[in-house]
Amino acid sequence: MDPTRLPDGLAPWAVRASDSRGRLHAEPGGGARSPFQRDRDRIIHATAFRRLQYKTQVFVYHEGDHFRTRLTHSLEVAQIARSVARELALDEDLAEALALAHDLGHPPFGHAGEDALDAAMKPYGGFDHNAQSLKAVTLLETRYAGFDGLNLTWETLEGLAKHNGPLRRPSPYIVEYDRLHPLDLTTHASAEAQVAALADDIAYNNHDLDDGVKAGLFTLEEAATLPLVKTAFEDAKRQHPTLPKDRATSEVVRRVINAMVNDVVAETRRRIAALKPASAADIRAHDRPVVAFSDAMMEANNELRAFLFQRMYRHWRVNRTTQKCKRALQVLFSLLHGEPRLLPPWWQEKAGDPGSQAAARAVCDYLAGMTDRYALEEHKRLTDPTIPG
Structure with missing residues (x-):
């Protein structure tokens, strides 16, 4: 037997589902599935996960069918994370769940979209896709009768919040959530979360190398x-x-x-x-x-x-697309923040008064959840008088 593995097959320093700190809202056990397997399954069934199919990695969705999207990127990260976790005798399900969820908060148009929202939200604490990922799984998903979000385990939420290391200056939403459900923000995350972070780096650089050659x-x-x-x-x-x-x-x-x-x-x-x-x-x-x-x-x-x-x-060529996409999000934010009555009814209720901080946060969440395709269509609906609203 491998001396670094205990009888359960995991290393002593691995996270164990049996030792989980649980969920914010108590739930019955998951039968044959471990808590981290349930987390993974909830992430896969989430609306935010499906939207990754039409969110930019580098190339906007209409530029080619074979380039990576946020969804295919997340799947590649999960494959690498699971392989590394297995080799190191860590909990593969936790590493996989974190890999699948790590980009749920990315806005449309990749880093161009993130830059646009960060600039627009600067007076209100800025925008960070890691914090938005946490917000997606703790608040914005509305699938369950008993709670907002996905009610994931503490270990998955901790890994999402700080998979890149301790948070010395956390984003406003992470601070807000940490008051409700402390995530030990000043320490490192688990080894499984660290694996997911390195798997992200490996997948990102290598598939961009592949896509860059194929794009000429x-x-x-x-x-x-x-x-x-x-x-x-x-x-x-x-x-x-x-x-x-x-x-x-x-x-x-x-x-x-x-x-x-x-x-x-x-x-x-x-x-x-x-x-x-x-x-x-x-x-x-x-x-x-x-x-x-x-x-x-x-x-x-x-x-x-x-x-x-x-x-x-x-x-x-990428710069041209980047600038057009940033401009589209900037226009959308300005229009909707200044006149929240242009938002769908559910978002209007959250927005409140025009130009307010509440309106800024609601508009930011609305835009961050969009796919590339929906954002471009919404931009046309709000700026082209010949297109019905």
């Missing part, structure tokens, strides 16, 4: 000037010298993902061996994450991110 923003050979990609590129060419270009890209990306995953597992094991944690509490109390890249892989990942920033996220 740069070539695979140009990306192969980066040491990490070069190693994968040369290995793929050596094993398959006559491989067509489209398959070559996929072969390179899968090798880069594999290298990153192996590095995370090895570095995490090294940190665990040094820390010798006896429980999940020791992971949370540690002064730095235990799930991490090695220094060498962190440098390689940063080089890849910098390459993508210059060659993809700031490409002139």
